[in-house]
Amino acid sequence: xxxxxxxxxxxxxxxxxxxxxxxxxxxxxxxxxxxxxxxxxxxxxxxxxxxxxxxxxxxxxxxxxxxxxxxxxxxxxxxxxxxxxxxxxxxxxxxxxxxxxxxxxxxxxxxxxxxxxxxxxxxxxxxxxxxxxxxxxxxxxxxxxxxxxxxxxxxxxxxxxxxxxxxxxxxxxxxxxxxxxxxxxxxxxxxxxxxxxxxxxxxxxxxxxxxxxxxxxxxxxxxxxxxxxxxxxxxxxxxxxxxxxxxxxxxxxxxxxxxxxxxxxxxxxxxxxxxxxxxxxxxxxxxxxxxxxxxxxxxxxxxxxxxxxxxxxxxxxxxxxxxxxxxxxxxxxxxxxxxxxxxxxxxxxxxxxxxxxxxxxxxxxxxxxxxxxxxxxxxxxxxxxx
Numbered sequence: 448x449x450x451x452x453x454x455x456x457x458x459x460x461x462x463x464x465x466x467x468x469x470x471x472x473x474x475x476x477x478x479x480x481x482x483x484x485x486x487x488x489x490x491x492x493x494x495x496x497x498x499x500x501x502x503x504x505x506x507x508x509x510x511x512x513x514x515x516x517x518x519x520x521x522x523x524x525x526x527x528x529x530x531x532x533x534x535x536x537x538x539x540x541x542x543x544x545x546x547x548x549x550x551x552x553x554x555x556x557x558x559x560x561x562x563x564x565x566x567x568x569x570x571x572x573x574x575x576x577x578x579x580x581x582x583x584x585x586x587x588x589x590x591x592x593x594x595x596x597x598x599x600x601x602x603x604x605x606x607x608x609x610x611x612x613x614x615x616x617x618x619x620x621x622x623x624x625x626x627x628x629x630x631x632x633x634x635x636x637x638x639x640x641x642x643x644x645x646x647x648x649x650x651x652x653x654x655x656x657x658x659x660x661x662x663x664x665x666x667x668x669x670x671x672x673x674x675x676x677x678x679x680x681x682x683x684x685x686x687x688x689x690x691x692x693x694x695x696x697x698x699x700x701x702x703x704x705x706x707x708x709x710x711x712x713x714x715x716x717x718x719x720x721x722x723x724x725x726x727x728x729x730x731x732x733x734x735x736x737x738x739x740x741x742x743x744x745x746x747x748x749x750x751x752x753x754x755x756x757x758x759x760x761x762x763x764x765x766x767x768x769x770x771x772x773x774x775x776x777x778x779x780x781x782x783x784x785x786x787x788x789x790x791x792x793x794x795x796x797x798x799x800x801x802x803x804x805x806x807x808x809x810x811x812x813x814x815x816x817x818x819x820x821x822x823x824x825x826x827x828x829x830x831x832x833x
Contacts, residue, residue, distance in 0.1 A: 448639040451546055452538035453674040456617050457587060458499075458506035458595070459708065460532035462522040464792060466496055466511040472788070473500040473507065474607025476727045477614075481606040482595070485510075489598030495519040499595050502608070504616040505710060508534075508595065522581060527794035528784065530705040532574070532583045533620065535676070540571045540588035547575060547586075550637045555583065568592035578630040579622055580704035612718045618709040618801050619668070619677040619809070623696045625703065627665060627682035634669040634678065643677060644668040644809055647684065662691035668809055679809055681706070699785070699795040707780070707797045715777045715802035716755060719763045722800075729787060731780045733764040741767070750775050754804070766813040774805030778813065 463469045473479040479500040490496045494517030497510040510531075512520035522531050537543045544559055553576040562570045568591035574583050594601070624630055634640040649663030663684040670677040683691030697703055712718045722728045738761040745753070751772045760767060760777075769775025778801045784793040 448635075449546060450671070450673045451535075451543045451586070451639055453543075453586075453671050453676055454536040454538060455504075455674055456533060456620070456676055457536040458508055458534040459530055459617075460508040460510065460534065460585075461528065462495075462519040462526075462531045463509050463511050463528045464523060466498060466509065468788065468793075469509050469511070470498065470607075472727075473509075476725055478502065478608030478611045479505075479507070479614075480608050480610070481602065482506075483599055483601035486598045486600045492598075493517050497596075497599075499599070500607075501605075502610040502612075502614040505614055506595070523792075525581060526701050526704070527699070527792045529700060529794045529796055530582055530708075532585055533705075534572075534585045534587055537586045537588055540573065540586055543586045544573055546639070547637065550639075552637045562592065562597045564592055564594060566591065566593075570594075570597070578624070578633050578703070580700070580702040582622075582704050612721055613712045613714060615711040615713065618711045618799075618803075619679050620705060621679040621681070621707045621709070621799075622704060623693045623700075623706045624680060624682050625694060625697050627667060627680060630680055631667055631669065638669075638671070640669040640671050640678070642667060643670040646809075649684065649686075662687045664691060664693050666809075696795050699791075705796065707799050709778075709799035709801045712800055712802050715765060715779070715800060716759060716763065718800060719765060719779055723763065727787065729782045730764060731782060733766060735761065737766070745769075745775075766810060768808065768810040768813050769804075769806040770808070771805065776804065776806040776808065776810060777802045778810050 470481065474481055479502045482499045482501050484499065485493070485497040490513055494512065494514050495510040496513050497508055500507045500509065510519040512523060514520070518531065540559055544554070548554060555574040555576060559571050559573045570587065570589055570592035572585055572587040574585045577584050645667045647663070647665040664681050665684050666679060666681045668677055668679045681693045683693040688694060696706055738757060741757055745767070748770050749772065750769045753767065753775060755777070765777050765779050767775055767777050778799060781787070781798045783795045783797045785791050785795055
């Protein structure tokens, strides 16, 4: 199928309740730089205050309501804090518009929005609805247009962090659904993406209480082979469909949507050490049994050599997976925002940190350990009454 001409995920647009808390989280804890914000005129017109944060090639736009009626206010009436728009940089916005319209994409804008700045730079974009709950996709073309968006005011000097953790770019986006098939078909026939990877499994370990034993999921990764933009997508599976952490996410989010973003780093050991030393950041736990059996699992998987000490990985709770002699990936998952910020309305979203050493997979060997860890955390949160 003809490509939409996507270059990359340019930015991710959040809707948040508390901009002061959001600023502290990104600039003081995650060490992102604050690049700029919406002008007073745009803030008043859009009824939301927007701030742009950046680390490496990762740009996050966060918007908080100012009064009623704006997109942020409407989102937060329906959902906790979360990802409301994914912005894709494209080569030719007119081409993308025509393809999506012809394929049955639901375009929100009456026409492509076009802007020219004082230096002659041009920006054009349009948005579409998606099966990702209320999350929309926006497609942008830039020709010398430097501002993040019309009405954006850059700070003379970026404020806050210096990206000490070494976040490089978004590796993939993971979303949760109660029904996966419509999303897969839409990604194939409307977006023109292809299936990249899939897995299905059911946990077995008793991780909650009494005689309840595990839950399951199905996961399909879709990708655009031209840009390598990847979406990992999950649905719950029976038995115990309703207890699956995928279904719990959908209930907590009050709808389907983006569960986490994965950030690429060059040195995950150094990154995780530094993040663990930062008060206010925390990761999901991994049982010691995972590391007890790790040498055997790596050998069966075909990995004959790794650069890291297994004891260091055990100490930091970093997961590892791969299928070739010296090609593998390392990953770890932060706790949900609702747990980090101790506020259920900050949402069930979380971040993944990943380092790739030749492996392009999604940690299939780690999925069971990950999902058991998430379910333990959810069970603990329920027991605490939050």
